[in-house]
Amino acid sequence: MENKKELRNWLDAFGLDHPLVIAGPCSAETEEQVLKIAHQLKDTDATVLRAGIWKPRTRPGNFEGVGALGLKWLQKAKEETGMLTTTEVANPHHVELALKHDVDILWIGARTTVSPFIIQEIADALKGTDKPVLIKNPVNPDLALWLGAVERMYTADIKNLGVIHRGFSSYEKSKYRNNPEWQIAIELQNKFPDLPLILDPSHIAGRRDIIFDLCQTALDLNFDGLMVETHWDPDNAWSDAKQQITPATLVQIMKDLKIRKEVS
Numbered sequence: 001m002e003n004k005k006e007l008r009n010w011l012d013a014f015g016l017d018h019p020l021v022i023a024g025p026c027s028a029e030t031e032e033q034v035l036k037i038a039h040q041l042k043d044t045d046a047t048v049l050r051a052g053i054w055k056p057r058t059r060p061g062n063f064e065g066v067g068a069l070g071l072k073w074l075q076k077a078k079e080e081t082g083m084l085t086t087t088e089v090a091n092p093h094h095v096e097l098a099l100k101h102d103v104d105i106l107w108i109g110a111r112t113t114v115s116p117f118i119i120q121e122i123a124d125a126l127k128g129t130d131k132p133v134l135i136k137n138p139v140n141p142d143l144a145l146w147l148g149a150v151e152r153m154y155t156a157d158i159k160n161l162g163v164i165h166r167g168f169s170s171y172e173k174s175k176y177r178n179n180p181e182w183q184i185a186i187e188l189q190n191k192f193p194d195l196p197l198i199l200d201p202s203h204i205a206g207r208r209d210i211i212f213d214l215c216q217t218a219l220d221l222n223f224d225g226l227m228v229e230t231h232w233d234p235d236n237a238w239s240d241a242k243q244q245i246t247p248a249t250l251v252q253i254m255k256d257l258k259i260r261k262e263v264s
């Protein structure tokens with residue numbers, strides 16, 4: 001990609017580094033857990049704290065998130081650490097609550113991007129907002145659904161958009177939880193070169209040992225950021241335990257990554 005300067009507009013406006021690093025647990029579990037992770041991350045390259053509070057579990061019976069209660073924990077983490085916050089919204093009610101509690105960045109999950117009806121409802125609820133909105137790719141390898149979600153947000157005049165590549169499910173067994181299918185993200189990048197493109201290596205990998213390589217590949221492909229699931233005690237996380245890393249591991253990864261300098 002030649003000139004990707006423009007796409008950094010909202011990253012710059014929000015005072016966010018390039019590459020943008022978003023880190024934090026898959027799920028907010030307790031107030032103590034959220035605050036502890038936030039404090040461990042506050043002096044790292046991570047400028048945005050992530051935590052899911054409404055968890056879209058594929059099968060029922062698993063932990064489905066703490067719900068709106070977690071919004072207060074995110075607010076407290078922001079007050080105590082100065083980190084920005086982000087959480088997943090999956091319907092207009094989530095949007096309303098997240099905006100009311102001043103979540104800084106909203107993300108739309110892979111199971112939501114597959115549904116144009118819900119995407120449209122979310123776009124309508126967000127109409128005209130300045131809050132950055134990050135759209136994960138749909139679970140299935142369908143570029144059109146991803147593009148459609150971006151277009152619906154643009155049409156609703158959502159000013160600060162970005163996309164997150166979190167891999168694509170497949171019935172075939174592979175070393176990935178969700179196959180990267182990099183070409184799909186690259187095609188999206190070519191169609192919308194001004195859109196910040198962020199990698200979620202955690203949901204692609206489903207394990208810890210290939211997070212670094214995925215991050216390096218993304219930076220080599222000129223991605224603009226990383227969203228990495230990070231927990232102070234990954235083995236005992238209430239969701240996605242196998243793929244979460246500690247803040248200390250994240251620091252090491254960031255040190256080892258070769259980060260491309262600005263392309264002008």
Ligand code: PEP
Pocket residue numbers: 026027052056108109110111136166200203
């Ligand atoms: C998550 O980020 O924890 C999550 C549920 O992700 P995805 O929508 O990519 O499965």
Ligand code: MN
Pocket residue numbers: 026027203229239240
């Ligand atoms: Mn997760």
